[in-house]
Amino acid sequence: MYEPITPAGNAVQRANPLVVVCLVLCCLIDGLFIGSKYLLFFFPTSVVVVAVAGNLKRYLALLAAVMLPTATLMFVLQLLANEGGVTYWHWWIIRATELGFDNAIHYTARFVVIGTAVFTLICLVKLSRFTRALEQCGVxxxxxxxxxxxxxxxxxxxxxxxxxxxxxxxxxxxxxxxxxxxxxxxxxxxxxxxxxxxxxxxxxxxxxxxRGTTLPGKRTSLLQVNNSTFDKVICIVAVLICGGVIIAVQANWWMP
Amino acid sequence: MASKASVFNLMGLLLIPVGVALDFALGGLALTLKLPIYLDSVGHILAGALGGPVIGAVSGFLGVMTNSAFSADAVVWAFQGAAIGLVVGLLAWAGLFKGWPKIVLSTVIIIVLSTALSAIISYAVYGGFDGYGISAIRAALVKTGMPLELAIILTAFVAELIDKTLSVVLPIIVIGLMSERLLYKFPMGSLLHNPQSNAAPQDEPTVVAPPTAGYGAYGDK
Structure with missing residues (x-):
């Protein structure tokens, strides 16, 4: 007989990795539709959740090393390449205009939403638990x-x-x-x-x-991931909210 | 004992992690050698050519997703990677990697597909100015008065022309260097092998070995 390994730690660390992936993906998709203001909700939330999981240092290091330089480059290029509306600043052939600023904010925010989602997943999801959760689902x-x-x-x-x-x-x-x-x-x-x-x-x-990888039959694993009905309900609710937000934004019922 | 079919499937399946790792390693090699190319699609092109469309598509998708840990904006290009892997697998399946004229045609198809997807994704997601260095050239072209759409297509084409040509030629050279024994173990190996390239010339006289002398014949000389 064997004793399954039960995960230690707080609720975020013990959370089903499939639920975490589902929630982050729903947040990411909503972010792509809502626009730059969404970042004011998504970024602080992700920082708090990653901090609770105990991975804040790694998360901030990834943001500083990978996301910050790319976001800066993207912002500057969008600002200077698009011209239109009121001119904010002008030097030689370089001109920062209202259109350029709006585009810079819009596309850089979109990039930061994508980057935040990617790094949140990297910091929250352990691959061993994720693959085990997939196996428990029949993969x-x-x-x-x-x-x-x-x-x-x-x-x-x-x-x-x-x-x-x-x-x-x-x-x-x-x-x-x-x-x-x-x-x-x-x-x-x-x-x-x-x-x-x-x-x-x-x-x-x-x-x-x-090692018998191709042999048929059920595998035994020491690692067990909790997969409760509550997890399934969270995923279903998240997908419904995500779909609702997309419909509301596309149909102009809600303009954030 | 292991069945031949199971080992065969396993060889195809294991091409996925190896393809992803090659994407990663060769991308790093291009950076180490300070080359102005990405080379981060060699792995999934190789996986597609040897494993088929599905192996190529999964390898391409996972390859770009793995790279996104070091370049967050790359996530959106996962679909481009998957599409290239899929098309490479289909081209190999159709026998379009046998002989250089067909390889050139395949390379052109891959470059056109890659340029189109790269331009569409860059424009749709980041408005044409993504986080890569080529965006600076794109911005300079726009400042000179070129329409944004044309600047995106032009810069994407130039980047993909060099990168994808090398990314197709490198695996083809390596496949040519592989032994037949190893090549035939991969799902698409038999479709990549060109029998004429390794066959012995027909008009060459066959050398018949003299009958082996029996034990003790050496001493009779």
Whole structure:
């Protein structure tokens, strides 16, 4: 007999990952339809929820390193490329106008909503619990293995790139010269990488086969994810609210 | 004992994580070598060519989604990745990766599809100015008086022309280097193999080995 591992921690940490994904996706879709004002609700909410889950430091680091530079670039380009209406600022051929400012706010807010949703999911959902929840819902374990293997193989592949790159440098291939020389270095690095990756597919297939992955029958897992009726009700309500908001905005019944 | 069909399916399925990881690793390699290309679609093009349309589409979707952890605006391009993987799988299925004239045609199809999807997604979601460096060139073209739609299509085409050409040619070169034993283990392997390229010339005389001498014949010389 085995004892299932029950998750420890607060309500956010114990929440069913499928419910979290459903809620965040509904918030994201609503955000794409509502507009920039939605960010005033979505962003602080996500910060609070991630803080409760104990991942605020990682979340803020992701925002600062990944989202802030892109959002700044997007804002500046939208501001300067679109011209129309009142001119706020003018220097040489650069002009910041009312239309540019409105577009900059609109599209940058849209990007921040997408980024907030992505980083919230990264900080709240553990892949092992997510794949286990999928399995409990009847998804084939081979499919969930693919999701887990994807995350496992990436660091291995990054290491392999570094090894091949060092090996080719040792053989005299230049990787720091001009563009033409660097382009020439691409094939000697990429070809062994791709070939070794394809060879590893066969090794993995044989290894999985030996472990009985393709055998039929029910799997036993130590990890159990709570999947209550309340979770299902939350998901259904979230989807209904999301659909209602889209209809209300599209039909001009509600103009935020 | 494992059935041949189950190993065959597993090989196809395992192409997905490997394709995603290759997208990631080669994207990183392009950054390391400071190349002005993305190279983040080689993995799902390879997965589509070797595994078929479904494997290619899933690999493309997951590849872009994984990249979005490091570039949040990339999420919306997941559908472009899925579409490219799907089309590559269909092209391989139709035998359009056998012989260079057909490979050129396939590359043109992929570039056109990729340009169209890239331009549509960029315009619809971000108004044409997404978070990539090429948006700066786009903005400069708009400032010179070029219509926004034309600037988006032009810059997307130039970017995709170089990137997708390399992304198709690299897997094709590697598939050409693969042994037949390995190639035939993948679901679409038999459709990618060009028998004429590896066949021995017909007019070459067959060398018949002399009858093996029996034990002790060496000493008779």
């Amino acid at each position: 084939n374990p081979r499919v969930t293995y693919v999701l887990q293997a994807t995350v496992l193989i990436i660091p291995q592949m990054k290491k392999r790139v570094a090894v091949i790159l060092d090996a080719q440098r040792a053989r005299g291939i230049e990787t720091d010269a001009n563009l033409r020389v660097r382009m020439k270095a691409l094939l000697p690095v990429a070809a062994p990488l791709i070939l070794s990756a394809l060879t590893s597919v066969e090794e993995r297939a044989v290894s999985l086969e030996a």
